[in-house]
Amino acid sequence: QLQLQESGPGLVKASETLSLTCSVSGGFIRTTSYYWAWIRQSPGKGLEWIGSFYYSATTFYNPSLRGRVTISIDTSKNQFSLRLTSVTAADAAVYYCARSPVEMATNDNYFDAWGQGLLVSVSS
Amino acid sequence: QSVLTQPPSVSGAPGQRVIISCIGSSSNIGAGYDVHWYQQVPGAAPKVLISGNTNRPSGVPDRFFGSKSGTSASLAITGLQAEDEADYYCQSYDSDLSAWLFGGGTKLTVL
Numbered sequence A: 001q002l003q004l005q006e007s008g009p010g011l012v013k014a015s016e017t018l019s020l021t022c023s024v025s026g027g028f029i030r031t032t033s034y035y036w037a038w039i040r041q042s043p044g045k046g047l048e049w050i051g052s053f054y055y056s057a058t059t060f061y062n063p064s065l066r067g068r069v070t071i072s073i074d075t076s077k078n079q080f081s082l083r084l085t086s087v088t089a090a091d092a093a094v095y096y097c098a099r100s101p102v103e104m105a106t107n108d109n110y111f112d113a114w115g116q117g118l119l120v121s122v123s124s
Numbered sequence B: 001q002s003v004l005t006q007p008p009s010v011s012g013a014p015g016q017r018v019i020i021s022c023i024g025s026s027s028n029i030g031a032g033y034d035v036h037w038y039q040q041v042p043g044a045a046p047k048v049l050i051s052g053n054t055n056r057p058s059g060v061p062d063r064f065f066g067s068k069s070g071t072s073a074s075l076a077i078t079g080l081q082a083e084d085e086a087d088y089y090c091q092s093y094d095s096d097l098s099a100w101l102f103g104g105g106t107k108l109t110v111l
Helices: none
Strands: A003-007 A011-013 A018-025 A034-042 A046-053 A059-061 A069-074 A079-084 A093-101 A118-123 B009-012 B018-023 B036-040 B047-050 B064-069 B072-077 B086-094 B099-102 B106-110
Touching: A003 A093, A018 A034, A018 A093, A018 A118, A034 A069, A046 A069, A046 A079, A046 A093, A046 B086, A046 B099, A059 A069, A079 A093, B009 B018, B018 B086, B018 B106, B047 B064, B072 B086
Parallel strands: A011 A118, B009 B106
Antiparallel strands: A003 A018, A018 A079, A034 A046, A034 A093, A046 A059, A069 A079, A093 A118, B018 B072, B036 B047, B036 B086, B064 B072, B086 B099, B086 B106
């Protein structure tokens, strides 16, 4: 059974870089059948898609994050990572990693498996 | 304010039917992009209830129905049960924003 598990620091200082890792078990991230994504949830902004990648190294990022985000993968460890630079209080949220089945139309993607989430706070 | 607009809350008695709306625009739902629905109970991650406007993944009770028309979509829950008390979110793609978006969420209270 597929499991996704987020890991990383629960506290990041403002202006610094947030780095999180998602470990995947029960399935391989190097697959043509799924995208892998990061999503966050904060009280103020609700659920927000951060970015997705496909094994071919195709990545999609939310333009609202203005180039601060990078998603990378380590197929040897079956993990993918999120890097968010220049964090502010607005980046405090629960961060989820998720899986998205490849659809006939890419823009019709949804998220069919989620990690349990990791709460990240930002200190000033 | 979310691009996909949902009522903040709905409520119903056990056994009743409730409908949660998701109102979009011509750049998302109205453009023909699929709408998906998620259920989130407190302390847990969202779980997909409806994909591709109307499809129920395996394991989702047939009390949950998704529909879409024009620039809006709806989630209907029939035979309301106490365990249905949760937050519900719609999700679609927006071509103006070039991003997958979620609605603001609707809290369902079972009276």
